[in-house]
């Protein structure tokens with residue numbers, strides 16, 4: 001898939017007059033259009049709901065936009081719950097899919113009347129002392145073994161810390177039945193960032209078959225199946241994007257073939273996508289501030305892995321466009337780096353790009369999910385701002401850049417910082 005920036009150089013030159021680089025910027029129009037495609041793909045299920053995975057992009061302005069499009073929030077920590085609450089997203093519009101959950105987090109989820117999705121059977125007795133049993137609760141399933149799609153191992157759930165075994169899930173449902181819980185959900189996350197259209201349908205089939213068996217064995221009412229996240233995006237230009245309409249249709253077919261014949265045609269489909277919802281509609285924009293010619297050719301940016309950790313952490317590919325040189329020949333090879341004292345602080349290694357000059361702006365694609373949010377403060381680097389390119393073409397700052405004062409705010413350095421900006 002050809003990768004084009006959603007910003008042009010002249011547009012950017014206007015923006016940097018007010019907001020200096022580096023920053024992440026998000027495209028509101030494209031976000032809304034994509035959200036509508038997701039809803040259309042699952043429109044066959046009147047109960048469908050997407051719970052946006054807040055960890056992917058925890059910005060209240062974006063959560064509100066997604067909420068306007070009908071999405072809820074998938075939270076996994078106390079601050080994420082508060083963030084949702086601050087956006088007016090509470091009750092059954094919150095899915096609380098946490099693991100290794102502190103007591104205070106369960107308590108807040110209970111107080112907010114979120115749907116709690118238990119990661120482990122031991123959490124039930126833990127929760128019993130803290131929160132209220134609600135009419136609707138959920139459990140996370142881990143089938144173990146390998147998850148295989150088209151004879152290819154996609155992932156190994158047996159190595160994953162998440163979820164409970166089939167036996168534990170049934171035991172958990174029985175326990176909750178005894179506590180008065182009436183409606184149950186089943187959740188699983190078996191493969192991450194896959195552009196295979198078959199992922200959700202295959203996962204749905206596994207969970208639907210499990211739901212039929214569990215309902216028969218325990219008599220509980222299965223109210224929803226939560227397919228969680230994992231739908232990927234084409235980070236590389238050589239990848240084909242997944243087709244959400246095909247994915248939705250695949251899930252519908254599994255629903256018709258497994259749930260409907262079992263008389264379970266009132267089961268809602270929920271999703272918790274993060275990457276697919278925002279990934280392609282955000283970019284990190286940085287400026288080339290240095291060039292270095294040693295054993296390799298280096299381009300040094302004003303952004304670093306503190307702004308986008310995926311390349312350093314997973315060796316992840318992020319496409320790069322030099323703004324204003326979209327159609328220039330990629331006849332130079334560069335390592336594109338940040339300034340951390342860590343040799344893995346490279347946005348790209350041996351990347352063919354047009355000739356880059358100091359002052360050029362580099363547009364790093366697909367940072368709309370798991371981009372800013374993975375940021376950190378290593379080397380005392382300050383995290384960047386976040387901007388929103390609105391549907392009317394104006395730009396709104398939706399998070400300011402960190403300042404030195406923010407960095408020092410958890411330290412007691414009274415007097416030390418007087419007069420420091």
Ligand SMILES: *Cc1c(COP(=O)(O)O)cnc(C)c1O
Pocket residue numbers: 053055056074097189192193228229230231272273274275276369
């Ligand atoms: C990370 C996560 C998601 C979102 O995953 P994406 O790959 O961004 O779609 C959803 N649910 C849970 C429980 C997660 O941990």
